[in-house]
Amino acid sequence: MSSRSSGGVSRLSPYLQVAPLALIMLAMVGIPIGTVILLSFWESDGIAVFPTFTWQNYAEVLTSPLTLTLFLNTLKYALITLAATILIGFTCSYFLVFHVRNLKWQIGLFLLCTIPFWTSNVIRMVSWIPFLGREGLFNQLLIGAGVIDQPLDVLLYSDFAVVLTYIHLFTLFMIVPIFNSMSKINPSLIEAARDAGASPWQILTGVIIPLSKTGIALGAIFVVTLVMGDFFVVRVMSGGQSASVVSAMKNNIDQLFYPVASAMAVLLVVVVLMMVAAILRVVDIRSELAR
Amino acid sequence: MTQSGTQSGKKTPADGLTRRRFLQTSAATAGAAAGAGVLGAPMIWAQELKDVTLNWAGPSYSVIADIAEKASADLGFNIVPQTVESTALMAKVVNQPETIDIADLEFWAMQKVWRSGQVQPVDVAKIANWGMMTPLMREGKNFDGSDLSRQGTMPAEVMYIAAAGDTEFAASPTELATIMPTIYNADTVGIRSDLIGRPIESWAELFNPEFKGKTALVNIPQIGIMDAAMALEAMGEVTYGDKGNMTTEEIDLTINRLIELKKAGQFRAFWSTFDESVNLMAGGEVVIQSMWSPAVTAVKSRGIQCTYQGLKEGYRGWGLGMGLMGHLDGIKRDAGYAFLNWYLTGWQGAFIARQGYYSSVPDTAKANLSANELGYWYEGKAATEDILDPYGAVMDKAGAMRDGGSFEARMGNVGCWNTVMDEERYMVQRWNEFVSA
Numbered sequence: 209m210s211s212r213s214s215g216g217v218s219r220l221s222p223y224l225q226v227a228p229l230a231l232i233m234l235a236m237v238g239i240p241i242g243t244v245i246l247l248s249f250w251e252s253d254g255i256a257v258f259p260t261f262t263w264q265n266y267a268e269v270l271t272s273p274l275t276l277t278l279f280l281n282t283l284k285y286a287l288i289t290l291a292a293t294i295l296i297g298f299t300c301s302y303f304l305v306f307h308v309r310n311l312k313w314q315i316g317l318f319l320l321c322t323i324p325f326w327t328s329n330v331i332r333m334v335s336w337i338p339f340l341g342r343e344g345l346f347n348q349l350l351i352g353a354g355v356i357d358q359p360l361d362v363l364l365y366s367d368f369a370v371v372l373t374y375i376h377l378f379t380l381f382m383i384v385p386i387f388n389s390m391s392k393i394n395p396s397l398i399e400a401a402r403d404a405g406a407s408p409w410q411i412l413t414g415v416i417i418p419l420s421k422t423g424i425a426l427g428a429i430f431v432v433t434l435v436m437g438d439f440f441v442v443r444v445m446s447g448g449q450s451a452s453v454v455s456a457m458k459n460n461i462d463q464l465f466y467p468v469a470s471a472m473a474v475l476l477v478v479v480v481l482m483m484v485a486a487i488l489r490v491v492d493i494r495s496e497l498a499r
Numbered sequence: 500m501t502q503s504g505t506q507s508g509k510k511t512p513a514d515g516l517t518r519r520r521f522l523q524t525s526a527a528t529a530g531a532a533a534g535a536g537v538l539g540a541p542m543i544w545a546q547e548l549k550d551v552t553l554n555w556a557g558p559s560y561s562v563i564a565d566i567a568e569k570a571s572a573d574l575g576f577n578i579v580p581q582t583v584e585s586t587a588l589m590a591k592v593v594n595q596p597e598t599i600d601i602a603d604l605e606f607w608a609m610q611k612v613w614r615s616g617q618v619q620p621v622d623v624a625k626i627a628n629w630g631m632m633t634p635l636m637r638e639g640k641n642f643d644g645s646d647l648s649r650q651g652t653m654p655a656e657v658m659y660i661a662a663a664g665d666t667e668f669a670a671s672p673t674e675l676a677t678i679m680p681t682i683y684n685a686d687t688v689g690i691r692s693d694l695i696g697r698p699i700e701s702w703a704e705l706f707n708p709e710f711k712g713k714t715a716l717v718n719i720p721q722i723g724i725m726d727a728a729m730a731l732e733a734m735g736e737v738t739y740g741d742k743g744n745m746t747t748e749e750i751d752l753t754i755n756r757l758i759e760l761k762k763a764g765q766f767r768a769f770w771s772t773f774d775e776s777v778n779l780m781a782g783g784e785v786v787i788q789s790m791w792s793p794a795v796t797a798v799k800s801r802g803i804q805c806t807y808q809g810l811k812e813g814y815r816g817w818g819l820g821m822g823l824m825g826h827l828d829g830i831k832r833d834a835g836y837a838f839l840n841w842y843l844t845g846w847q848g849a850f851i852a853r854q855g856y857y858s859s860v861p862d863t864a865k866a867n868l869s870a871n872e873l874g875y876w877y878e879g880k881a882a883t884e885d886i887l888d889p890y891g892a893v894m895d896k897a898g899a900m901r902d903g904g905s906f907e908a909r910m911g912n913v914g915c916w917n918t919v920m921d922e923e924r925y926m927v928q929r930w931n932e933f934v935s936a
Contacts, residue, residue, distance in 0.1 A: 254923055255593055255611040274932045281935060343783045361712055365768050365784070444775070447768025447784075448718040449761075451935035459720065459934075462586045463927050464611070 241477070248470035255464055265471035274456070275472075279479065282452040285367075285442070286435040286483075289374040293431050294424060296375070297382030301423070302416070305390040321383055324376075333373050333441055340364040365447030373445045378434055382427035389423030390416070425491035429484055436480050549575045551834040556581040556588060557603025559773075560793060560854070561682060561819050565889070566847050574841055576834055592617050592824070601835055602822045604678055607721070607918045609657040609820075613677055614666040618822040620675040625836050628843040628860045629679075635910055636680035636818065636859045638672060642911050647816075651725065651743025651916030654680060654818045678820030679839050680859035682851050685814030685909045686917075688726075689780055689790030693804040702726075702812050703733040705787060711764055715779055715788035718769035720930035722917055724750070725815055726789045727757055729914065733812050743918040747925055754929040758936045769934060773797075780805055792855035795902070800894045807855075809903030813914025818859075852876045853889040857906060879905030 248265055251258045269275050300321065308314045324332055339345050340363040347359040362368055393416065401411045439454035453476050460469040555562055559582045567580040583591055585605050589612050592602050596617040604612060612618065623629050634640040639647050639655030647653055658676055659669040668677070690699050695710075705714055705726065716723045728742040731753060739749055760766070767785050770776045777797045779785040790807065798805040821842065823835045841847075848864025851857075853872065858864035865873050874880035879901060886895040903909045920926055 254919075255589065256615060268928070272928065274928065274935065277932075277935050337778070338782075341782050341784060361767075443718075443771060447715075447775075447779070448770060448934065449766065449768060451931060456931040456935065459718075459927060459931050463720065463923065464586065464590055465924060465927065468924075 244470045244473050247467055248474050250467050252465055252467045257466055265467045268468060269471045269475060275475070278451060278453045278456050281450065282436055285371060285374060285452065286432050288371050289378060289435050290428055290431050292371070292375045293379045293382040293427065296379050297386050297427055298420070298424070300383050301387040301390050301420075304387055305393075318387065321380060325380060329377060330440075332377060333444060336369065336373055336376070336445070337364065340369060365445070365449055367446065367450060369445040370442055370450060373441050374435055374438075377441070378431045381430035381434065382424075385426035385430075386420055386423035389420050393419045421491045422493055425487050425493055428487050432483055432487070433480055436476065436483070548830060548834055548837075551831055552577040552579060553600040553831070553834055553838060554579050554581055554598065555601045555603070555838070556583045556591065556599045557819070558582070558585050558588065558605075560791070560856075561603040563850070563889075566850060569846055570838060570841055573846075574834075574837055578838060592822075596824055597826055599824050600827055600831065601838060602824060603681065603819050604822050605917065606654045606657055606678075606818050606820060607652040607916070609677055610652060610919045613657070613668070616666070617825050618677065619825045619827065620660055620663055620677060621679045621821075621823060621839065623674045623676055625840075626679060626843070627840055628863065631860045631862055632680065632843075633859060633861055636683065642907050648813070648913055648915055650741050650914065651815075651918035653916050654683070654820070658820070676820075678822040679842075680818055680820045681842060681847075682856040682858065683816065683818030683910075684792055684856045685816050685903070685913055686789075686791065687810055687814050687903065688787055688808055689776075689795045689798070690806050690808045691780060691783070691786040691804065692806045694783065694786045699787065699808050700811050701733045702729040702810050705730040706734060706760055706765060708765070710787055712767055713784070713786045714766055715768045715770055715776070715785045716766065717776070717789040718771045718934065720927050721919060721923065722815075723769070723789065724753060724926060724930065725915060725917070728753055729812055729815065731756060733810075742915045744920050745922065745926070747922050750922060750926050750929055754933050757933050761933065761936055796855060796888060796894050800888060800892050807902040809909065809912070813912045814903075814909060815915055815917065816910070816913035817917040850889050853887065857910065861906065875899075875901055877906045879908060
């Protein structure tokens, strides 16, 4: 870029262009995270926080077997949700892009996918409770149909309910980027593959999936970060029976143990950053987006 | 507005114009109204009581808009209610004290909050009805004059200080109170009597395998672990030195046992909010669980048979008091004292009685209840006509009696009090382990 610029003004211009976002990010993300990091090294007596340096919060978090359990549990939710949303997101987008030829229909059906998002997350989540409960609609349906004679307890207040809700809440975050990268695929590429004698399966694995990778990676980043950072869905849908990293953090915050919660938060940020880095390593999103 | 509506309905070219003119007109009207408000405002009095605004913060079961409204009307100055749950309120009191004037604090919270120095003591001499206050709160004495259970945070233990500025509590009553006691109750388990179909008499039933998958605990560590301790003790498995202040060994023992029970499938859920506990009970997910009194009322008013079952090992007591924030002085402090005094005159006591709580000055509350309400809420008598909740909904039918009986029978049988343990940090960590097990 500098080769193109001649005067001082244009050398400054890229900086000016990023300045508004940079300032917002610094104020809204940088300062809070800085505060959390600072707090995680301070001491607390359960009500007040003392600015004295200590490693104790990290020692407590890192040596407790609980931390590992919490992270494994949260990762389990993230991976199951990721697999399910990729499957659903990919098939939905595939249908929209390659089966619906009419642009109007394509847009119409795509908007249909977003209808659930017109209501709030909380309502969409809570509406599962009367449906899945012991005396809920689904159990009554199954009992009425004679499939079971005792209501299924596993439907609600279980890991099943948590994952189901995640999938319901977060699938759109997968559909949108995959749809976007799929619709950029040049149809003549697929025709060329077909002319060259590729089977439909080969077209899918050799052409469509590699070219949708960016979308999948972007969607995966959304889904993974959303699940890793959640506590409300876990708490409500597991009936408080399961914990995630953030729900344990919330228990600490409620009891005013802010520094321990901060140490946990820093650890979570590190883990999530590593996961995002791993995703970015597999797919070079920047070069793909520039395509 | 009607006129502009009918005109725009005609889809004439003047449509947009009409709407614009309508907007202009209404803006002008609003402006005029605002102007009139300013111009019509009375001259500004210097420091008059009626210009004072008090921010009154506390949990939803104590800071109720209807009470603030009535108090504002009676006292002539403005009381603004602010709902903040107890844990968040503690943080607010310590970190943002200037955002609150009067704080409704749980007694157990005093152990954490008082030493921050952000709350000023209440001068007992300035509270007219202090002498009429029940000895339960004022002196920590039971109805028969014996000492109340000191397991956990018994209110009188944290209610007095010897001199202004003290961070330690005084052992016996003094002229300076940390907070002024307001409401309190005896908590126990809620049961679906229709689904259980037999008498429930002991905390041990909470962990009875008969109710496997149909019990719940509250997911507030310091309260949940106490309910569990009541049950384990009733089962004869453990005898605690002080359930309200467990040693690390006792915490380990309790949590390990809870984890075993959880893995065996004893629990259906751990609830965190009032409505969760109501829905668990009303939906038949749970037949026996830790519960608050108004939650039982809420289940009942849906026409579902739910009992707040008194148990032979006793109740878990709790109480709230009003604190004057440290920054109050001059006329604002006078207003604060006026509000505190109003609080004990009975209207609030009667209001709160209808959701099952007791007033620290029962006599004035009783005077504001009808004979039927008094019999039902305080005296353990059968209702002579329908019992209404504070908002006028029927919550119990004529002939029904309050679960657990009279004021004396319930409050006289408190086995332990809501509290904060010395080993709290360790306890919360182990509780997290239990929840994620």
